[in-house]
Amino acid sequence: MGFSYSQNDSPVMCFNAAKSVQSGWFSDKTITIDPNNDAGSCYSGPLYGLDSYTSSPADANVLIQLLSTGATNYHIGFNGKQGSNSGTVEHGNRVLITTQAATGASLKIANLGAGQSYTIANYDGSGRDVTISVTSVSGSDHAVIDIMCGPALCSSDGQCDDNNA
Secondary structure: OOOOOOOOOOOOOOOOHHHHHHHOOOHHHEEEEOOOOOOEEEEEEEEEEHHHOOOOOOOOOOEEEEOOOOOEEEEEEEOOOOHHHOOOOOOOOOEEEEEEEOOOOEEEEEEEOOOOEEEEOOHHHOOOOEEEEEEEEEOOOEEEEEEEEOOOOOOOHHHHOOOOO
């Protein structure tokens, strides 16, 4: 399901968010957001690392999937560097955003720490921007994030009548 290292039992780390969603292992703590139909704050709250799956609150999220009508899906996860993910080599204790093509290939497009954000411009060709912001990081347990799904852009002057010609 992806790249591996030459050691047999290390490094100890989890799959990225795209591969974890694909596996279905964490489906009860995966939230799906539809940026094409939701405007404003699509999500605001904690995002736990995969190793915190069993110790996190029952209603906690460990994976976020952004629905897409196109060929590329977006996935968000917290790469908490502890337990079963203690050997993660890159971007420990950061929020990772990955894409996954219909072929199954995934690609990391952003890694975010506290105070950072990433914008997916013109999400799905909808005219909307989707911005993922990290408010804070609580060690290797979780991050607090906000996902803003912007309103659709006006396709005509009548839709956005601001009294300007």
